[in-house]
Amino acid sequence: MDLFFHDTIDIKNPAFVFSDEESRHLSKVLRKQPGDLVAVTDGKGLEVHIQIQNISSRKTNGHLVETIVHPAPKHQTHIAIAPTKNIVRLEWFLEKATEIGIHRITPLLCQHSERKVIKSDRLTKILQAALKQSQQFHLPQLDDLISFETFVAQQKKGYIAHCNTGEKFDLADLAPTEQSNCILIGPEGDFSIDEITFAEKNNFQTISLGSQRLRTETAALVACHTLSLIHRNI
Amino acid sequence: MDLFFHDTIDIKNPAFVFSDEESRHLSKVLRKQPGDLVAVTDGKGLEVHIQIQNISSRKTNGHLVETIVHPAPKHQTHIAIAPTKNIVRLEWFLEKATEIGIHRITPLLCQHSERKVIKSDRLTKILQAALKQSQQFHLPQLDDLISFETFVAQQKKGYIAHCNTGEKFDLADLAPTEQSNCILIGPEGDFSIDEITFAEKNNFQTISLGSQRLRTETAALVACHTLSLIHRNI
Incomplete structure (x- = not known):
């Protein structure tokens, strides 16, 4: 699954909005469609799966369908x-x-x-x-x-x-x-x-x-x- | 010691001549003087030490003063x-x-x-x-x-x-x-x-x-x- 990076992810809010740059990348390069899943991480161990609802090269949004917390390495x-x-x-x-x-x-x-x-x-x-x-x-x-x-x-x-x-x-x-x-x-x-x-x-x-x-x-x-x-x- | 690379080194011939490019590098960049030592390898385990006799940016030569054979790694x-x-x-x-x-x-x-x-x-x-x-x-x-x-x-x-x-x-x-x-x-x-x-x-x-x-x-x-x-x- 393609992985994106967001500094902060609010897991209490199921609505997820991608940036302008990400929207362009999702629609023009990855050619994603409504219903497709992409992953997003905050770089602090959190991984969320977002199902795309509306997609265009200017604005893409979706909703959060899964949350995974990856533990930090022991060493x-x-x-x-x-x-x-x-x-x-x-x-x-x-x-x-x-x-x-x-x-x-x-x-x-x-x-x-x-x-x-x-x-x-x-x-x-x-x-x-x-x-x-x-x-x-x-x-x-x-x-x-x-x-x-x-x-x-x-x-x-x-x-x-x-x-x-x-x-x-x-x-x-x-x-x-x-x-x-x-x-x-x-x-x-x-x-x-x-x-x-x-x-x-x-x-x-x-x-x-x-x-x-x-x-x-x-x-x-x-x-x-x-x-x-x-x-x-x- | 600075190391140079020559495809072939004739260890039976004590006279050693550096290429034009090496001569420039030895005289202009490394600022070597007659009497200085440099090392040369053939990349097949041989290392020879050359004492510089005449040095200029066009032609540098020296003589071979030491030969070391490095064994190939076991693995x-x-x-x-x-x-x-x-x-x-x-x-x-x-x-x-x-x-x-x-x-x-x-x-x-x-x-x-x-x-x-x-x-x-x-x-x-x-x-x-x-x-x-x-x-x-x-x-x-x-x-x-x-x-x-x-x-x-x-x-x-x-x-x-x-x-x-x-x-x-x-x-x-x-x-x-x-x-x-x-x-x-x-x-x-x-x-x-x-x-x-x-x-x-x-x-x-x-x-x-x-x-x-x-x-x-x-x-x-x-x-x-x-x-x-x-x-x-x-």
Whole structure:
């Protein structure tokens, strides 16, 4: 069933109105007819099925015929990542991480960050599109850009992936079982020594994601997928 | 150390000449000086270290000071994938799979394929760039586009990932231990029922890559990374 996204859904009101853009898409692209069913999610676990009553490229409405509440995953992945110089690489990560499953993404401003601004609206649209495409119902939380030190100081514990020397355990071997796991991924120039020291003092454990030298967005995706494989077994 | 790629390296000849393009890059971008070391790989496991003797933007040469042979990985990942309608998505997969580690990629022409041609030269350049960037020494093998049935009939066994119903085991649970594992990934419209039946008759086992609905290139990368995690433990 085609899936749409609405920030808020009032399940007490059976009448449902689609936006102008959705109406165009429903009538011109999907060529829906009265009586057809489409699904809508609020990205907070709610899925409702709407039966179309009136459809045109300007206005489409229907009524709510089914409500499903999808529970939040038991284990949550939280990736804090320095946005890449080429924003397309971060956008790829957001799309793929949403498909695979991620709870929260925090863009980090690091000492070696070349990119110091992001357009949250555009990134949120990518998350919503990936959510719909992959037929999921929990939209990842996208935080505002925050400085590395402020963010790390706010966390109780976590993991930091970097390319510097020192004792490291593979994330796959550590197999963390916490309800939420936060992993820090640095910019193209990696975290600075000061940042690594600061994170370790704040209860962040240094991890390895394998012997290869991975790009920022690949490292983030590898971390996300490794956690997703660990979480499915616990 | 910066890594360059040459199709063939003659280790019996200590004199080494860089191409015009490499000479420009070495002198103008990397600002190398006589005496500096750079690494070169042939993508077949060989790494040589070259000490620069003469450098200019037109011609750079040096001599071979060290030869290292990197053994091939014990376990090999082979992904046979229907190229995506938007070729950028396949290119993204090639780059990421090279970073993570993949032995062979076979582009498949399937019944539901919307893309029926690929530019192998361009794709090979992406593989070479990703190999250099991730500091690896085994270039993935990129096959010519081949029809699904011809390819499947050539294989002894393998795995097929599809979204149709039927009994499936998670790839992560199967944890295949063969020396080389081949996984088939379908186009945007999935494999046809005929193709799935044909594969199963030819000793291909149906697998699942998780409960999410993944895009073609995401499914391929998830399969590649799952195998890489399995291979590191056996």
